Amino acid sequence: MASEMSSVEPVVRFTITRESGRVVDICTTSPVVDHFLDLVRMSRAYNTWVNYAYDLKTFFWVIPKPPEAITRADCVVFMKQQHQNGCSDATINRRLAAVSSLFSELLILDPTRFRQNPVRPLQHQRGQYPRSQTLYRKQAQHIPDVLSDHDLRTFSSVLPTWRDRTIVLLMWISCLRISEVVAIRFQDIECSRRSIRISTAKGNSARVVFMNSFTLTTLNRYLDKERKDLFPDVDHIFVAFKGKACGNPLSVNAVQKMIKYYAEKCHLPHLHAHLFRHTGITQLVQGGMPEPAIRDLVGHRSPNSLTPYLHLCNEFVEAEFEQAQAALDLAACSEPLFSGGGES
Helix, strand or coil, X not given: CCCCCCCCCCCCCEEEEEECCEEEEEEECCHHHHHHHHHHXXXXXXXXXXXXXXHHHHXXXXXXXXXXXXCHHHHHHHHHHHHHCCCCHHHXXXXXXXXXXXXXXXXXXXXXXXXXXXXXXXXXXXXECCHHHCCCCCCXXXXXXXXXXXHHHHHHXXXXXXXXXXXXXXXHCCCCCHHHHHCCEHHHEEHHHCEEEECCCHHHCCEEEECCHHHHHHHHHHHHHHHCCCCCCCCECCECCCCCCCCCECCHHHHHHHHHHHXXXXXXXXXXXXXXXXXXXXXXXXXXXXXXXXXXXXXXXXXCCXXXXXXXXXXXXXXXXXXXXXXXXXXXXXXXXXXXXXXX
């Protein structure tokens, strides 16, 4: 049975304020945690700020101590509790990364009170973090799944609105994250170029993405037939039309629930939102689009970020191999062998 969270009242308590489904303020009972979250809010993307807050809230709920009292042993206790609760290695590592980032900042802010990062102890001789001393759980390299053409057609056929179809196309064809889709505003779109400015990108790095003509047509149908002149004071493109959130911008959670509902309806339980982006990126790689252009489009910084997508399809690798071999002239090498003139 999964263990329960600590029954002791947390020392660091979080107050997270939302307006219209969006987090607008986060404060805690710890000045140093507040300092860290304020820094993240000013220097990182919105989603990073919110995710760090929730991950740190989880940590300090399990470990009811002030930051200056946190030890490496406490982090191990946290890992054990998260594992018992069924959290994946990726989730545990993400939450440890939030804790590590907090203490990396506190080491700079007040080195007399905070002398070591309990997640990633510093190797003073080289100024590096030795892998063997970090607490992160080892993960196998993740190879993203992709959706088949059949699954894409099946899922698309059950979507009842132009709004939902547009959202899926933007995640698939334009390779957007959910958070990027729901943040799109009218002023971000330039129809003449079929382009969208993504100002809330991961890593706080704005970029421009593009729609194909089919996606733009679907978007226009949504705006003409469903959005029309409703909610003129709402800048966001995608809004809720029902329930308590009616008239408010769609949230990430609302899109995830929509996709889950229709995936179950068409018997595709494995389908989830990020698969559309994975599929779109894979298709760009397999279509021969230059890797620097793909990284710029999808918001990847690392030159190695596309490596997993190159191993998704054996048929693609086989076709590329055959094409490369076709360019080789092996006649001169094979002639002695087939003529019987080779050495015995």
